Amino acid sequence: MTNSFPLCFSYKNGQAYLGDISLKDVVAEYGSPLYVLDSQTIIHNCQQFLDPLASSYPKSRVLYACKANLTLGIAQFLYRLGMSFDVSSGGELFTLIQADIPHDSIYFHGNNKSHSELQLAIDYGVTIIVDNLQELTNIVHLTIHNKPVRVMLRIKPEIDAHTHDYIKTGQLDSKFGIQKQDFEHFFKLFQSHSCVEFVGLHCHIGSQIFDTKPYYELVDSMMPFMSYLVKDLGLEISEFNCGGGMGISYLEGDSPFDIRTFMVDFTHYITEQFSLFSIPCPTLLFEPGRSIIGSAGITIYKVGAVKHIQDVKTYVFIDGGMADNIRPLLYDASYRFDKLHKKNLALQSYSIAGKFCESGDVLAYDVLLEEVSVGDYLLVFSTGAYNYSMASNYNRNCRPAMVMVDGLSIVPLLSRETYEDLIRFDKQLNG
Numbered sequence: 124m125t126n127s128f129p130l131c132f133s134y135k136n137g138q139a140y141l142g143d144i145s146l147k148d149v150v151a152e153y154g155s156p157l158y159v160l161d162s163q164t165i166i167h168n169c170q171q172f173l174d175p176l177a178s179s180y181p182k183s184r185v186l187y188a189c190k191a192n193l194t195l196g197i198a199q200f201l202y203r204l205g206m207s208f209d210v211s212s213g214g215e216l217f218t219l220i221q222a223d224i225p226h227d228s229i230y231f232h233g234n235n236k237s238h239s240e241l242q243l244a245i246d247y248g249v250t251i252i253v254d255n256l257q258e259l260t261n262i263v264h265l266t267i268h269n270k271p272v273r274v275m276l277r278i279k280p281e282i283d284a285h286t287h288d289y290i291k292t293g294q295l296d297s298k299f300g301i302q303k304q305d306f307e308h309f310f311k312l313f314q315s316h317s318c319v320e321f322v323g324l325h326c327h328i329g330s331q332i333f334d335t336k337p338y339y340e341l342v343d344s345m346m347p348f349m350s351y352l353v354k355d356l357g358l359e360i361s362e363f364n365c366g367g368g369m370g371i372s373y374l375e376g377d378s379p380f381d382i383r384t385f386m387v388d389f390t391h392y393i394t395e396q397f398s399l400f401s402i403p404c405p406t407l408l409f410e411p412g413r414s415i416i417g418s419a420g421i422t423i424y425k426v427g428a429v430k431h432i433q434d435v436k437t438y439v440f441i442d443g444g445m446a447d448n449i450r451p452l453l454y455d456a457s458y459r460f461d462k463l464h465k466k467n468l469a470l471q472s473y474s475i476a477g478k479f480c481e482s483g484d485v486l487a488y489d490v491l492l493e494e495v496s497v498g499d500y501l502l503v504f505s506t507g508a509y510n511y512s513m514a515s516n517y518n519r520n521c522r523p524a525m526v527m528v529d530g531l532s533i534v535p536l537l538s539r540e541t542y543e544d545l546i547r548f549d550k551q552l553n554g
């Protein structure tokens with residue numbers, strides 16, 4: 124069972140620590156708001172996938188979904204742990220290239236990749252996960268110099284992952300993926316263009332999934348189709364990607380499934396099914412993002428004001444908000460909050476409001492915290508995924524810095540933006 128706290132998190136004499144590093148010292152050095160990652164939690168989360176797979180299904184790879192949170196340092200750290208990667212833009216791909224991640228560890232997603240993104244992917248030699256026929260046609264045109272390109276097809280498994288509407292992707296009306304019945308159009312292109320090498324299929328059913336059942340449904344839905352491709356069309360399915368989406372705990376009552384157990388049970392099921400259908404077992408891929416990095420993150424904010432509205436509520440105003448964590452507004456996401464320094468005081472109810480010029484910029488309503496005063500620091504847990512990667516410069520605010528606590532060292536991952544950064548691309552009017 125995962126936890127909303129990073130593994131190394133604890134309070135010592137009321138002060139928040141990651142291992143032996145005091146978060147008070149970290150924020151004193153790097154300022155606020157600040158994204159903090161715990162390296163031990165990331166390592167642990169990767170091992171939840173990698174260790175069981177090494178024995179139960181060694182022909183496998185775990186791709187980190189870069190959309191969750193990506194910097195050069197994060198990519199390099201994860202690569203050293205044995206992770207591969209999926210990207211969903213040229214920018215993410217460029218980041219991996221700059222981080223020296225080898226081409227054969229990268230898979231490229233997206234439903235509308237531009238020509239230049241495809242060209243970058245082909246030149247670097249990454250595997251492209253094709254979303255639609257136009258994209259495959261574009262790839263064929265871009266491979267005129269006969270540079271071979273490995274492609275997988277993203278197929279709609281047509282199942283419902285029972286998660287928030289905005290983060291489910293496997294159902295028929297999803298904008299992502301190809302309907303199985305349309306496969307013949309793709310097949311024709313594979314037959315007539317030998318440079319485009321079909322390596323297998325990809326499915327992703329959604330995100331923040333708490334139930335393992337949809338993953339099994341995905342396999343059940345894909346097996347007859349894969350059998351048809353192999354036996355009737357003579358194709359080889361050398362790789363099968365079952366996506367990511369494994370849920371994590373944000374609030375106390377959340378109960379995500381145990382990934383270690385799931386990896387063992389699920390790979391047994393996969394092996395059984397491929398044998399039942401008499402088709403060779405492919406290399407199996409997973410692409411988790413949130414379950415790798417989400418629980419490793421804490422955001423630290425400083426309280427600038429406390430506004431009490433008699434008989435209504437008390438707002439705590441923090442120095443960040445919707446621009447560094449859009450998830451409460453985007454998905455009604457909830458988080459666990461606490462104070463950086465606790466003094467064993469009685470709990471009171473607070474609404475945590477951001478500093479952005481929107482009434483909706485409230486990270487949480489009615490959170491129970493010890494008395495909050497101006498100058499206090501608040502901690503928000505499980506903010507490692509989809510916080511920085513979705514951050515904006517709304518109201519021309521600077522995006523926060525990010526550091527990783529790695530044992531006794533604090534590793535800077537991202538500098539705090541400056542006002543100069545904000546106007547870097549602006550043009551002055553002439554005259």
Ligand SMILES: Cc1ncc(COP(=O)(O)O)c(C=O)c1O
Nearest residue numbers: 188327330331367368411412413
């Ligand atoms: C295609 C694809 N793969 C992987 C992921 C990672 O999902 P998660 O971070 O929930 O594991 C996503 C996220 O939406 C995705 O769209």
